[in-house]
Structure formats: C-alpha cells, structure tokens
Amino acid sequence: xxxxxxxxxxxxxxxxEPAEGVDPGTVTDTVSxxxxxxxxxxxxxGDTFDLDALARQTELLESAHEAxxxxxEDVDPR
Numbered sequence: 273x274x275x276x277x278x279x280x281x282x283x284x285x286x287x288x289e290p291a292e293g294v295d296p297g298t299v300t301d302t303v304s305x306x307x308x309x310x311x312x313x314x315x316x317x318g319d320t321f322d323l324d325a326l327a328r329q330t331e332l333l334e335s336a337h338e339a340x341x342x343x344x345e346d347v348d349p350r
Contacts, residue, residue, distance in 0.1 A: 299343040306336040 310332045317325035 299339055302339045303336045306332045306339070310336075 310329050313325050313328050313332070
C-alpha cells in the first residue's frame with residue numbers, strides 16, 4: 273500500500289544509497305522531534321489519565337511511524 277510522506281520522506285542512514293538530493297538526517301531529526309513532543313505531552317499530563325493527551329501522543333507516534341516507514345520504502349521499495 274503506498275504511503276503519503278507528508279513531505280518528510282528521506283531514507284535513514286545505512287548500507288543502501290539514499291535517493292539523489294535526499295538528506296538522510298531529515299528522518300532522524302523528524303522522528304526525534306516527534307518523540308520529544310510525545311514526551312512533553314506525557315509530562316504535561318502527569319499521573320492523570322487524559323484522553324486528549326493520549327490522542328495527541330497517538331497522532332505523534334503515528335507520524336513518527338509514517339516517517340520511518342516511508343524512509344524504509346524509499347531505501348528498499350520491495
């Protein structure tokens with residue numbers, strides 16, 4: 273199934289050569305930023321069960337997953 277990259281598709285560093293003109297650090301930076309936001313939301317919610325915070329964390333983690341999946345598909349589209 274094709275995936276939409278949201279404009280943030282880049283292969284991760286590894287053995288495969290990245291596509292021409294692609295910055296391999298972009299995916300790492302994007303995922304790191306998203307995971308930092310997840311942590312910030314978690315810290316803001318504290319020990320309470322907050323459905324809004326949980327929904328936001330879910331969105332952020334799905335975005336990180338999408339960025340990683342797209343990068344892997346760009347490196348090796350098998």
